[in-house]
Amino acid sequence: MTKEIALTFDDGPWGLTTPRVLDELIAQKIPATFMIWGEHAKQYPELVKRAAAAKLFSFGNHTFSHHSLLEIDEEEIRKELEKTDHIVKELTGEVPKFIRPPFGDIDFNTLKIVNRPIICWSLDTESWNHHDVNQCLERATKAKDGDIILMHDYQEAEAEALPKIIDYLQKNDFIFKTIPDLLGHQLNEEPYIYYSRNKRDKIGFK
Numbered sequence: 403m404t405k406e407i408a409l410t411f412d413d414g415p416w417g418l419t420t421p422r423v424l425d426e427l428i429a430q431k432i433p434a435t436f437m438i439w440g441e442h443a444k445q446y447p448e449l450v451k452r453a454a455a456a457k458l459f460s461f462g463n464h465t466f467s468h469h470s471l472l473e474i475d476e477e478e479i480r481k482e483l484e485k486t487d488h489i490v491k492e493l494t495g496e497v498p499k500f501i502r503p504p505f506g507d508i509d510f511n512t513l514k515i516v517n518r519p520i521i522c523w524s525l526d527t528e529s530w531n532h533h534d535v536n537q538c539l540e541r542a543t544k545a546k547d548g549d550i551i552l553m554h555d556y557q558e559a560e561a562e563a564l565p566k567i568i569d570y571l572q573k574n575d576f577i578f579k580t581i582p583d584l585l586g587h588q589l590n591e592e593p594y595i596y597y598s599r600n601k602r603d604k605i606g607f608k
């Protein structure tokens with residue numbers, strides 16, 4: 403039975419590692435989603451342009467300076483999102499339709515301000531934590547149908563583990579989807595927090 407999965411990459415683009423991630427995904431025609439850190443996009447605009455030109459990827463807003471949205475006020479939240487919307491639109495032609503909050507930090511008030519789908523995850527390779535190729539792969543082997551996997555194109559271990567992760571998932575009958583393709587029409591409904599294709603939360607929108 404075919405299973406679906408979404409690879410999501412946070413914190414890029416990053417000059418050392420994003421090119422390796424793009425090389426791999428593009429060579430194998432693997433759809434994925436990049437959650438763009440605005441400051442990094444400003445620093446490496448060519449990498450975002452290259453990703454957009456591949457017509458394989460979707461782009462989310464991961465804020466401009468990567469502060470927790472729970473630690474800044476409403477005006478700053480709006481600015482953080484607008485600045486990244488602007489730069490992603492300039493580089494890809496489209497404003498991101500969804501947000502990945504830094505550190506996954508989100509609460510009732512923040513959701514109301516953001517008013518866009520929030521994409522969290524159901525599986526984390528934790529490259530940011532252990533920086534180890536084998537541990538990235540081992541965590542990826544826990545994947546289930548409909549999972550959203552949190553990865554970081556900012557992390558060397560992740561770039562190195564990626565070919566092995568793709569190979570493992572393909573051999574185990576997973577097909578790769580962007581976030582809009584995995585979630586489908588759900589994304590056009592009023593904003594939820596999404597953890598996977600089958601798990602979403604409607605905190606604050608009752």
Ligand SMILES: [Zn+2]
Pocket residue numbers: 412413464468504505
């Ligand atoms: Zn991040």
